[in-house]
Amino acid sequence: MESDADKIPHRGHELLNVLARLGGSARNAQIAQVMGVSEETVRRLVKGLAQAGRVERVHGGTYLRGSPDTPMYSGALEQNSSEKTEIARATLDLVEDGMTVFINVGSTTTYVAEQLRERKSLIVVTNSIAAVAALADHNNNRVFMAGGEILPSERGTFGSATEEFARQFNYDLVIFGSDAISAKHGFLASNPDEASLTRVLTNQSEKAVVTADSRKFNTRAPMVACDPKNVTHLVTDQSPDVGLREALDGWGIEVRIAQSLSKK
Numbered sequence: 001m002e003s004d005a006d007k008i009p010h011r012g013h014e015l016l017n018v019l020a021r022l023g024g025s026a027r028n029a030q031i032a033q034v035m036g037v038s039e040e041t042v043r044r045l046v047k048g049l050a051q052a053g054r055v056e057r058v059h060g061g062t063y064l065r066g067s068p069d070t071p072m073y074s075g076a077l078e079q080n081s082s083e084k085t086e087i088a089r090a091t092l093d094l095v096e097d098g099m100t101v102f103i104n105v106g107s108t109t110t111y112v113a114e115q116l117r118e119r120k121s122l123i124v125v126t127n128s129i130a131a132v133a134a135l136a137d138h139n140n141n142r143v144f145m146a147g148g149e150i151l152p153s154e155r156g157t158f159g160s161a162t163e164e165f166a167r168q169f170n171y172d173l174v175i176f177g178s179d180a181i182s183a184k185h186g187f188l189a190s191n192p193d194e195a196s197l198t199r200v201l202t203n204q205s206e207k208a209v210v211t212a213d214s215r216k217f218n219t220r221a222p223m224v225a226c227d228p229k230n231v232t233h234l235v236t237d238q239s240p241d242v243g244l245r246e247a248l249d250g251w252g253i254e255v256r257i258a259q260s261l262s263k264k
Contacts, residue, residue, distance in 0.1 A: 186228030
């Protein structure tokens with residue numbers, strides 16, 4: 001008798017293996033990059049795997065059914081995908097060929113990593129499984145995965161080993177997200193390990209770029225991620241209100257509105 005596994009084509013099994021390597025979930029664009037196929041092929045394979053009960057589909061992405069990463073992917077990565085794409089495209093303007101760049105774990109930074117495929121000869125250091133999948137072995141990039149414990153729910157590494165590895169590089173640019181942005185405290189994080197890594201990175205980079213959509217404005221999170229004066233750019237989708245804009249100006253942060261840049 002034919003089992004359910006026998007009904008899945010070879011490419012379907014390959015896609016399942018790719019999802020497992022990416023931490024249980026990924027955007028379809030990332031899956032296509034890793035497999036070396038078109039996004040249309042990925043969508044067709046995902047449809048069959050969903051019918052077989054092996055994966056779940058969300059807008060633009062896929063996750064393994066029953067994966068511990070399901071809440072993270074189906075939430076943050078799926079939300080405001082068009083805004084995050086615009087933010088990622090605007091962030092690309094700050095990155096030049098040959099730069100040394102750190103990309104932190106995050107939903108918006110996942111979109112940024114995909115856009116960075118347009119650049120070449122980058123030295124990319126990252127704690128993000130998604131960024132490694134997008135940029136390794138492409139356009140003469142050199143990609144370094146910062147060591148440490150992999151947290152499946154974050155799809156990346158954190159901790160003292162990650163920070164120690166990150167300190168070995170002199171960065172032209174660091175790119176990270178923010179769980180909340182406050183006119184009083186600046187850029188905030190929910191994860192203390194993420195805040196600690198952000199402080200390391202912003203202290204040893206020429207430029208520090210926060211990529212965050214406007215839902216993060218004037219909200220709260222428990223940890224101060226870094227000294228806001230160490231941040232050089234905020235790339236977002238809408239202009240901050242007067243109070244937040246005055247605070248950002250006072251810290252010397254250049255605000256780039258992605259939608260405006262995309263229409264130029």
